Amino acid sequence: MRVTERSTEPSTRPEPVIEVERLHVHAGASHILRGIDLTVRKGEAVALLGANGSGKSTLVRALVGTVAPSHGTVRLLGAGLDADRVPWERIGYVPQRAGARTGVPSTAAEVVASGLLSGRRWWLPRGWRARVRTALDEVGLADRASSAMHVLSGGQQQRVLIARALVRDPDVLVLDEPVAGVDRPSQEAFAASVRRLVGRGVTVLVVLHELGELTELVTRAVVLRHGRVVHDGAPPRPRAAHDAVSHRHVHPHDDEARRPAPLTQNPVNGSTEEVAS
Numbered sequence: 001m002r003v004t005e006r007s008t009e010p011s012t013r014p015e016p017v018i019e020v021e022r023l024h025v026h027a028g029a030s031h032i033l034r035g036i037d038l039t040v041r042k043g044e045a046v047a048l049l050g051a052n053g054s055g056k057s058t059l060v061r062a063l064v065g066t067v068a069p070s071h072g073t074v075r076l077l078g079a080g081l082d083a084d085r086v087p088w089e090r091i092g093y094v095p096q097r098a099g100a101r102t103g104v105p106s107t108a109a110e111v112v113a114s115g116l117l118s119g120r121r122w123w124l125p126r127g128w129r130a131r132v133r134t135a136l137d138e139v140g141l142a143d144r145a146s147s148a149m150h151v152l153s154g155g156q157q158q159r160v161l162i163a164r165a166l167v168r169d170p171d172v173l174v175l176d177e178p179v180a181g182v183d184r185p186s187q188e189a190f191a192a193s194v195r196r197l198v199g200r201g202v203t204v205l206v207v208l209h210e211l212g213e214l215t216e217l218v219t220r221a222v223v224l225r226h227g228r229v230v231h232d233g234a235p236p237r238p239r240a241a242h243d244a245v246s247h248r249h250v251h252p253h254d255d256e257a258r259r260p261a262p263l264t265q266n267p268v269n270g271s272t273e274e275v276a277s
């Protein structure tokens with residue numbers, strides 16, 4: 001437990017699970033993340049939104065330690081990433097998919113089982129078959145355990161990767177665009193598993209292009225633009241709740257970026273956009 005919290009804060013607040021302070025990431029000459037502060041507490045379901053190139057994947061990679069910060073700190077479950085004390089077995093991570101089909105010749109069950117391996121252990125723990133079955137069941141693919149990955153649809157492959165993260169029975173789940181370009185049944189299966197996980201107290205941070213099926217589930221939205229947080233609070237409301245005619249799209253100037261613009265959601269594609277109020 002950290003003692004840096006101000007005494008005015010109620011002590012009943014759930015403990016921080018993800019703590020990012022003044023995080024900067026550079027890649028070569030580009031300054032990708034420009035001072036990110038973010039605290040996610042136990043049991044929260046947070047959506048990370050923002051246009052392509054705004055830095056969402058870089059932030060998620062910095063969280064799981066695959067990208068090194070040039071400045072600032074990241075703590076997961078109370079442990080600093082730099083101190084090498086993070087209990088990785090309690091964290092599930094689903095990276096952004098590189099392309100559509102990869103043609104990996106493994107079965108769904110093998111891919112899920114690989115989620116039980118860790119850096120130090122390359123054999124499977126006792127009872128792994130049952131755990132793999134449970135994880136595949138969780139994403140609605142219990143009947144596809146012995147299917148080769150390449151015969152599954154893109155959405156089903158993505159569900160297998162989610163099952164691989166779930167098989168560890170994580171306390172924290174970080175997913176980068178898990179439903180981008182996947183079929184409707186896979187989106188619904190994903191929303192259903194997130195709902196169950198959140199119900200069990202798992203903390204979820206999910207990068208999304210649009211809230212879609214998760215609108216009702218997400219308790220908070222963090223929006224990035226040009227490597228900065230420009231909104232942190234209520235998830236964007238569906239556009240239908242607005243008077244569409246009175247809303248004009250704007251691109252705020254830098255001085256306005258401090259004052260997060262209200263967000264609305266496109267009812268057709270569910271994407272979020274800023275609106276003038």
Ligand SMILES: Nc1ncnc2c1ncn2[C@@H]1O[C@H](COP(=O)(O)OP(=O)(O)O)[C@@H](O)[C@H]1O
Binds near residue numbers: 052
């Ligand atoms: N390894 C890298 N080297 C150089 N530029 C990068 C690298 N990774 C990401 N970028 C750039 O950083 C910006 C943010 O990328 P990314 O985090 O992938 O954004 P998002 O996930 O929001 O689409 C983009 O302009 C991207 O081109």
Ligand SMILES: [Mg+2]
Binds near residue numbers: 056
């Ligand atoms: Mg990305």
